Amino acid sequence: MTLDDLRVFVAVCRTGSLSAVARDLTCTQSAVSQHIKRLERETGISLLERHPRGVIPTPAGRLLHTAAAGGLGDIDHALRRLRDLVRGEAGSVRVTTGATTVRHFMSEAVVAFRHRHPGVSLEFQTATSSRSCFDALLAGGLDLAWITLGEPVRGIELRPVVELPWVLAVAADDPMATKSRIAPADLADIRLLALPQNATSRSHLDAWLAGAGIDPASDTSVSDWDTAILLAELGLGHAIVPDLPAWHGPTHPDLRLVPIPDLPALWTGWAVRRWESLSPPARAFADTVEASCEQAFGARPDGPDRRRRTVNACS
Structure with missing residues (x-):
């Protein structure tokens, strides 16, 4: 068992793909498999489950991955610090x-x-x-x-x-723009610009909306908060986003940001x-x-x- 075996195993667990790791390491998929097989041979237990769309760690594999990922991270960090010392950088x-x-x-x-x-x-x-x-x-x-x-x-x-408190971002001519604050009931009929599915902010917002019994219509999704702000200012929907200073002032003349005080920051x-x-x-x-x-x-x-x-x- 070598450090390279463990590094490859951790990478495979992270990506769920032998071929993806092979591409990252510029080697063959067979070479990646050999690292895994050597670990399985030395531990005496299967570490990965093969599926048509990739691999996932077995219970034993999860145990090894948890231990190896932490240890390798420490080693790699220390080696980088040592290289800086040797080079005088x-x-x-x-x-x-x-x-x-x-x-x-x-x-x-x-x-x-x-x-x-x-x-x-x-x-x-x-x-x-x-x-x-x-x-x-x-x-x-x-x-x-x-x-x-x-x-x-x-x-x-x-x-x-x-x-970061939350605001409703709307175009200046939107009926919501005249409000001083947004209540949960005000959000029932908006056309929501959906935040990225895997974002923490999206999970936070979805949980609060579900708890408040609100299910706004949404036919547009965005990749980040800035895109949501742009589309809202253009009048293409309503964005519920954390409030950031860069969106205030003359750079966004057609944008209004209305506080949603009931939504936890x-x-x-x-x-x-x-x-x-x-x-x-x-x-x-x-x-x-x-x-x-x-x-x-x-x-x-x-x-x-x-x-x-x-x-x-x-x-």
Whole structure:
């Protein structure tokens, strides 16, 4: 059993596909299978179930995957830190997050960090969901993930940073635009622009709508909050989205954002494997982003406990 065997196994569990891992590693599917077979031979038990559309870990495979993913992530992170020391480099910070996060939460912080730490390399990797961010963190090689906070995940530490109240985004000439606030009953007849199916914000919103007995019509879905805002401003539907400062002001003259106070706010912030293992540049970047967000969004002392904490519950 080698580290490469375990790395390939973890990748197969993450993707559910031998062929996808083979493409990522630029090797043959047979070579990937050999890694799995060697592990199964040494453990004496089947680790994967083969299905027509891919593979899933067996109960034994899930046990090995949980242990291996955490250990390999630690090893890969340590090796990257050691390479920086050997090369005498200032280090690097690798962040995974959604497509529009940098613009809404980090743009000023990135500029400030670059001025203070010109020798540090910054790398951003786009993810499609918080779940994808968690997988990338557990796989190793990344320092930080900026996510919309939802259900906890074993082995991930969360740090809430920004509270986001919800608003109804509508065109300026929409009848809803004249309201000072939106009540749940007001949402029954809207034409909803649906948020991405796998997004934490979508799950949060769907649960609240279902609890309130509201099932708005929806014939259009979007890939991110910014697209929802654009379509709402064009009068093509109504968007229920977290309120962001960039959508206020003269850049959106035909947009109105009406508060929905009954809808519990979202929190967004950092997810990491372990705060104490972060490199000094990564901690400095996280702190810089937090300070910038506090200026842009304001301090919110009435929110959830913002202390760094490890979440041990399963997702």
